[in-house]
Amino acid sequence: MNIKKSTISVRSGLNSDEQHGCVVPPITLSTTYNFFGLNQPRPYDYSRRKNPTRDVAQQTLSDLEYGKSAIMTSSGMSAIYLICSALLEPNDLLIAPYDCYGGTYRLLDALNKKGACKVLFIDQSDTQVLLKSLAYKPKLIFIETPSNPMLRIVDIHTLCNFQKDILYVVDNTFMTPVFQNPLILGADLVVHSCSKYLNGHSDLIAGVVISKDTHISEKLTWWGNTLGITGSAFDSYQLLRGMRTLMPRVYQQQNNTKNIIAFCQKQPQINALYYPGLPTHPGYNIVCKQQSGFGSIFSFELKGAKNVLLQFLRSLKLFTLAESFGGVESLIAHPATMTHAAMPENARKRAGISDMLLRVSVGLEDSDDLITDLEQAFASIQ
Numbered sequence: 001m002n003i004k005k006s007t008i009s010v011r012s013g014l015n016s017d018e019q020h021g022c023v024v025p026p027i028t029l030s031t032t033y034n035f036f037g038l039n040q041p042r043p044y045d046y047s048r049r050k051n052p053t054r055d056v057a058q059q060t061l062s063d064l065e066y067g068k069s070a071i072m073t074s075s076g077m078s079a080i081y082l083i084c085s086a087l088l089e090p091n092d093l094l095i096a097p098y099d100c101y102g103g104t105y106r107l108l109d110a111l112n113k114k115g116a117c118k119v120l121f122i123d124q125s126d127t128q129v130l131l132k133s134l135a136y137k138p139k140l141i142f143i144e145t146p147s148n149p150m151l152r153i154v155d156i157h158t159l160c161n162f163q164k165d166i167l168y169v170v171d172n173t174f175m176t177p178v179f180q181n182p183l184i185l186g187a188d189l190v191v192h193s194c195s196k197y198l199n200g201h202s203d204l205i206a207g208v209v210i211s212k213d214t215h216i217s218e219k220l221t222w223w224g225n226t227l228g229i230t231g232s233a234f235d236s237y238q239l240l241r242g243m244r245t246l247m248p249r250v251y252q253q254q255n256n257t258k259n260i261i262a263f264c265q266k267q268p269q270i271n272a273l274y275y276p277g278l279p280t281h282p283g284y285n286i287v288c289k290q291q292s293g294f295g296s297i298f299s300f301e302l303k304g305a306k307n308v309l310l311q312f313l314r315s316l317k318l319f320t321l322a323e324s325f326g327g328v329e330s331l332i333a334h335p336a337t338m339t340h341a342a343m344p345e346n347a348r349k350r351a352g353i354s355d356m357l358l359r360v361s362v363g364l365e366d367s368d369d370l371i372t373d374l375e376q377a378f379a380s381i382q
C-alpha cells in the first residue's frame, strides 16, 4: 500500500505497545536495559545508542522523506555536524551556498578554519560559478532551497545530476517533507531542523539526517552514538506529538500566507517582497517543478531608514519579534541583527540581506487578524 504522508504522520508507531495496548506509543525514559543473560543483550542496551521512542520518531521522519533510515539528533546544527564528522576527511571539500542558514555558515566556516574539512561558499544559482567549483572535486555539496531569508531557489534535480560521485545534502527545513522531497529529486541525504515546522510548537530543539543508503546510514549511526548527539527520549516523544498534525498545520499556514501576501503586494511602503509563490519570483518555474507548496515564510524590505523599521516593529501586536519559524504562532525577525548576525557584514551584503529586511513566519492565527495587525503597523509609518 502506498501510504500518503498524512496517514504516515498520524499513524506512525500507533498500537505498537504490547503490554497495555496503548494507542499512542509510550515514552521510554530508561537509559539502560537489562540483558537476558550474559552475552545476551536485547536490541536496546543504552539509550544514547538506541531508544524505543526515538526509533518511532526516526521511522516517521524517514517515511515522510521516502528514505531508508533517519538519525534524530539533539539539534539541526548537530545533524549538520554529524554529516561533516561522519563523511568528511580534512582534505575533503564541501561546497555550500553563501546565503545558507546563519548557524550553518558559522559551523562550516569554523570547521574550515580548524582544518576539519575544506569549505567553499558559492552562489549555487549561478551555473557558471557552480561548474567552475566542480573542478575542485568537491566531496559534498550542501544545498538549501528556498534559502534563508532571501528565499532564493536552486534546482535540486539539476544540481544533483551534475556529477555522480559527489554527496548531495539538502537542508529541507523550510519546505518540510510535505512540500519537497529531495531524496526523490536525487539528493543522497536530507537534513532538517525539527525545531521548526516538524515539531511546530516552538518548544523543542532537535534535528535529523535522513539517508537512502545503508552504508552511509551505518556510518551516521555509529558517529551519532560516538559523538553522543542523538535526540533525547522526551524530545522524541514531543516531536512525534507535533508531527501528528504536520500536514494540516503547514497547509493552513500556507493559506494564511496567501492572504497576507495578497495584502502586502498592495503596500506602497514595501520595496521588495520575496515569496516563492509569486510568479514574479526568479525561481518560480523551478518552485513549481520541485515543490508541491510555497510554504509560509516570506521576507520584505521596508522603504525608508532605521526609524521606520523601529516604528513598524513597535506597532505590531500579534506578530512576535523573535528568531525561528514554523511554529503555530506568527513571528517576525530582523535577519541583519538576529538570525544572520553571526554572518560577517560583507557576507550578509553579498547575500542581499539589507538592514531594512524583515522575515515573517506566518502561524495559525486567523489571517484577517494578522492582516489587521499589519495594516495598523503600516499606517503607523505613513
Ligand SMILES: *Cc1c(COP(=O)(O)O)cnc(C)c1O
Residues within 6 Å of the ligand: 075, 076, 077, 078, 101, 103, 104, 144, 148, 171, 173, 174, 192, 193, 194, 195, 196, 205, 206, 207
Ligand atoms: C534552524 C535551522 C537550522 C538549525 O537548527 P537548530 O535546530 O536550531 O539547531 C539549520 N538549518 C535551517 C534552514 C534552519 O532554519
